[in-house]
Amino acid sequence: MRYSKFFLPTTKETPAEAEVISHQLLLRAGCIRKLTSGLYTYLPLGLMALQKVAAIVREEMNRAEAQELLMPMVQPADLWQESGRWKKYGPELLRFKDRHGRDYCLGPTHEEVITDIARRELQSYRQLPVNLYQIQTKFRDEIRPRFGLMRGREFVMKDAYSFDVDDEGASKSYEIMKNSYQRIFQRCGLSFRAVEADTGSIGGSYSHEFMVLADTGEDTLVICNDCDYAANVEKAAVVLPESGEKPGDPAPLHRVETPGMKKVDRVAEFLGVTPVDIIKTMVFLADGEPVAALVRGDRQVQEVKLKNLLGVSEVEPIADDEVWKLAKLPVGYMGPVEISIRLVADQEVMCMRNAVAGANEKGMHLTGVNPGRDFSPEQVGDLRQITPEDGCPVCGGKLSLTEGIEVGHIFKLGTNYSEALHATYQNKNGVDKPFVMGCYGIGVSRVVAAAIEQNHDANGIIFPLPLAPFQVLVLNLGLKNETISAAAEQLYSELRALGVEVLLDDRDERPGSKFKDADLIGIPYRATVGKTYEKEGMVELRLRVSGETVLLPFTEAADKIAAMIHEELRQLQDVKR
RNA sequence: CGGGGCGUAGCGCAGCCUGGUUAGCGCGCCUGCCUUGGGAGCAGGAGGUCGCAGGUUCGAAUCCUGCCGCCCCGACCA
Numbered sequence: 001m002r003y004s005k006f007f008l009p010t011t012k013e014t015p016a017e018a019e020v021i022s023h024q025l026l027l028r029a030g031c032i033r034k035l036t037s038g039l040y041t042y043l044p045l046g047l048m049a050l051q052k053v054a055a056i057v058r059e060e061m062n063r064a065e066a067q068e069l070l071m072p073m074v075q076p077a078d079l080w081q082e083s084g085r086w087k088k089y090g091p092e093l094l095r096f097k098d099r100h101g102r103d104y105c106l107g108p109t110h111e112e113v114i115t116d117i118a119r120r121e122l123q124s125y126r127q128l129p130v131n132l133y134q135i136q137t138k139f140r141d142e143i144r145p146r147f148g149l150m151r152g153r154e155f156v157m158k159d160a161y162s163f164d165v166d167d168e169g170a171s172k173s174y175e176i177m178k179n180s181y182q183r184i185f186q187r188c189g190l191s192f193r194a195v196e197a198d199t200g201s202i203g204g205s206y207s208h209e210f211m212v213l214a215d216t217g218e219d220t221l222v223i224c225n226d227c228d229y230a231a232n233v234e235k236a237a238v239v240l241p242e243s244g245e246k247p248g249d250p251a252p253l254h255r256v257e258t259p260g261m262k263k264v265d266r267v268a269e270f271l272g273v274t275p276v277d278i279i280k281t282m283v284f285l286a287d288g289e290p291v292a293a294l295v296r297g298d299r300q301v302q303e304v305k306l307k308n309l310l311g312v313s314e315v316e317p318i319a320d321d322e323v324w325k326l327a328k329l330p331v332g333y334m335g336p337v338e339i340s341i342r343l344v345a346d347q348e349v350m351c352m353r354n355a356v357a358g359a360n361e362k363g364m365h366l367t368g369v370n371p372g373r374d375f376s377p378e379q380v381g382d383l384r385q386i387t388p389e390d391g392c393p394v395c396g397g398k399l400s401l402t403e404g405i406e407v408g409h410i411f412k413l414g415t416n417y418s419e420a421l422h423a424t425y426q427n428k429n430g431v432d433k434p435f436v437m438g439c440y441g442i443g444v445s446r447v448v449a450a451a452i453e454q455n456h457d458a459n460g461i462i463f464p465l466p467l468a469p470f471q472v473l474v475l476n477l478g479l480k481n482e483t484i485s486a487a488a489e490q491l492y493s494e495l496r497a498l499g500v501e502v503l504l505d506d507r508d509e510r511p512g513s514k515f516k517d518a519d520l521i522g523i524p525y526r527a528t529v530g531k532t533y534e535k536e537g538m539v540e541l542r543l544r545v546s547g548e549t550v551l552l553p554f555t556e557a558a559d560k561i562a563a564m565i566h567e568e569l570r571q572l573q574d575v576k577r
Numbered sequence: 578c579g580g581g582g583c584g585u586a587g588c589g590c591a592g593c594c595u596g597g598u599u600a601g602c603g604c605g606c607c608u609g610c611c612u613u614g615g616g617a618g619c620a621g622g623a624g625g626u627c628g629c630a631g632g633u634u635c636g637a638a639u640c641c642u643g644c645c646g647c648c649c650c651g652a653c654c655a
Contacts, residue, residue, distance in 0.1 A: 012604065012616060013589050017648055037647065092653070109655095143578075143653065150655095157655055209655095218654090303652095316652060409655065443655030477614060512615040519615090530614060540614090 001470070003505040007044050010517050020216055022452040023148025025461050029521045031448075038145025038153030045521060046448070048469035050156060053447045054135050056187050056466060057158045064180040066131035066160050071113045073137060077103030079112040083420045088313075094141045106139035111417050111439060114161040118435055119423035125165045128425060128435075129173055133160030135444060149449035150218075150405070156445040162438040165427065167414075170436040174206070174412050177440045181210050181408050184442070187572050189464030190451055195221050196231040197409065198304050206412040210442075211404030212450040221404045222386055226397025233401070234304035236386040237393040240347055251354045251368035253337070258365045262332025264297040267365060271356055274298075279349055279357040279369060281334040283323050283341070287312040290327045294336055294345040294377065296352065299384040309344060309381040333358040336375035337366055345377035346384045405450040406443070413437040452522075455545075461522030462544050466572055470503040471565050473523040477511050477530030487554060488529040491539065494558035500565060519544070525561060529554075 008030045017034070018024040026032045031046025042050055058068065077095070080086035085093075086105075094106040107113070114132060122130060135158045145153045162173035178194065185192045190212050197209035209232055211221055222236040223229070231237075261267045264275050278297030283290055284306060291310060293301050307315040323331050327341050335357030336343055349355075355369045369375075388399050418424065418434035427433050448467070455462040465471060474492050478484025485506075492504040503523060505514050511530070518526050528540040538551040541561060552560050 009587095011588060015588070016583085016590090019649065034647095090653090138655080140654075144649095144651085146649080151653090155655065159655085314652085406655065441655050446655055475614095480613085510613055510615090510617070512613090512617075515615045517616085528614080532614085 001503050004507045010520055020147045021456055022449040025452055026148055029461055045469045049448050049467050052467045053444050057184055057442055060180050060184045061133050064176050066133045069132050070134050071110050073107050074104050075107045083112050092140050094139055108138055108140040110159055115417045115421045115423045118163050122425055125425055125427050129164045129169050131160055131162040149445050158442040158444055160440040163435040167436055170412055170438055174438050177410050187466055189466045189572055193230045196235050198234045208410050209406050210408030212407050212454055213402055213404050214453040215403055216453050217403035217405040219404050219406055221402050222399050224392040224397050224399055227395040229392050229394040233385055238382050238386050238390055239393045250370045254367045256365055259363045277356055279355045283318050284315050285318055286310045286315050291342045292339055294349045295384045296348050302385040305383050330362045333362055335360055343377045344379045347380055347382055350380055407447050407450050408442045410440040413439055460520035463522040465524045465568050468524050470501045470523050472500055472502040472525040473518050474504045475514050475528045476506050479508055483534055484529055487533050498562040500562050
């Protein structure tokens with residue numbers, strides 16, 4: 001491709017609308033343009049990167065013997081009513097009527113449609129297992145789209161669905177996909193981790209998320225330094241250290257005045273104790289009902305864990321002024337003793353002795369609070385967020401926390417959907433059994449954004465080679481110099497003849513602009529043909545990642561560059577895992 | 578939906594508080610000259626329903642009311 005003919009509108013300045021780096025760079029590098037909130041046009045360069053990701057995904061899915069199909073984006077309401085999700089899904093599901101007044105929605109995911117296909121077309125255990133996938137645009141009417149391609153309303157997703165005869169088969173399918181995902185992200189040239197995850201609203205029993213490691217990630221991951229354990233903090237189990245005898249005897253309950261002491265730290269200081277001695281009481285709305293959750297004063301409630309313990313579908317924190325209205329409890333002075341609402345506690349709280357807690361009365365706290373004697377929670381469990389000080393739940397080793405961007409999520413669905421939609425096959429004995437399903441998603445467009453979040457510098461994008469729209473950018477720095485131009489043209493065609501994807505910057509621009517654009521659009525290899533060629537017959541090859549520069553004799557340049565690219569790609573394809 | 582911010586040329590912004598000729602600046606764009614290894618220089622030029630609708634006023638980008646859109650923080654998720 002010739003730059004002079006290529007539709008690639010780059011900008012020097014950062015558009016005001018973009019906050020996160022991938023969004024800024026995608027706009028500046030002419031990859032995307034916004035149509036309206038959460039909806040983007042992929043310009044040629046951005047589309048090329050997207051297609052690179054899609055191609056890798058497709059290859060690896062096919063290698064795993066999944067089969068590609070394409071389902072409609074528009075889906076009829078009756079399927080969703082059948083699965084029960086027409087009601088459950090909420091406003092994120094964009095619904096509309098056709099001219100006949102029939103209800104439809106824009107597909108945010110395709111469990112219903114694929115299950116419908118399966119129940120119509122798969123009748124016998126002999127046809128199983130089957131794994132079907134598509135790469136398609138999804139629409140989710142997000143409450144708040146943001147971060148450009150990271151959370152658009154419309155986005156490109158690869159979704160695969162497996163159908164098995166039983167749980168064992170489903171586990172195999174799941175493992176195959178997990179493996180396939182490892183290969184995919186490795187081949188994309190990204191630094192990533194597979195982590196144990198919460199199953200979220202899709203439901204199901206078992207789940208892994210694939211996280212691209214980047215400082216700007218929306219999720220926090222716990223990684224064990226000593227073993228393979230890795231999990232989302234939402235999921236990471238806290239293991240209580242073996243506790244010996246509780247120190248000291250239970251003291252009597254005592255009321256103390258703590259005027260104006262609402263924060264744990266202030267109360268602790270005032271009473272001459274530490275946050276570790278305080279029971280923190282937090283109120284949440286669980287499916288609309290107020291619930292009090294107890295954690296130690298220095299801990300954070302992990303809402304997803306709370307949600308799972310309570311077995312509800314939604315948990316949200318209550319604003320301070322709402323707490324009084326809803327539960328008649330004074331914010332800052334709440335405690336478990338004789339509390340009027342449903343009470344649950346973190347396991348750690350049950351080991352506390354002679355603790356401090358709010359007295360459920362403004363300006364008052366209690367000392368000598370003892371679990372069991374003074375209060376008994378309805379449920380006790382792991383409710384708090386894990387910290388780097390906690391041990392690894394698997395091996396007890398040291399943990400560290402990092403940020404990540406979720407680009408893939410795989411679930412074992414079990415028979416949730418197949419039962420709801422009466423999708424069954426006949427087993428050997430002629431008995432109808434529901435399919436045991438799994439579903440496997442990759443945010444293809446999000447991978448592009450995540451790749452940039454992970455790989456950029458002050459000058460622009462640094463595309464990993466497998467995702468780069470072009471592998472080499474040839475700069476002609478002597479557009480009006482016949483010798484230089486002829487050499488640049490020759491290098492361009494030689495590289496193309498060797499199967500290299502190359503962009504030739506043949507624009508009538510000053511060198512400075514060409515270099516800046518080259519850095520911005522992040523093509524991994526940059527070959528400059530300029531006065532060094534005229535004087536010495538050398539082409540300057542520069543690696544975008546490292547800035548490393550080598551001079552290559554013109555006659556060897558194309559071969560060497562092509563060899564370097566093939567070697568780099570080959571290494572990424574050698575998947576060890 | 579709750580909280581915060583913003584809408585003035587393709588992009589980035591000033592002007593608004595304290596209303597008053599042709600609404601500015603930088604970048605980009607067009608023409609010419611010049612320049613050519615890290616977003617040069619000079620000269621000339623095009624480009625605006627000041628988000629929309631009402632209102633106040635002799636007069637509104639500026640003041641008032643309503644609406645719309647966008648961005649950021651929270652819940653959601655690939």
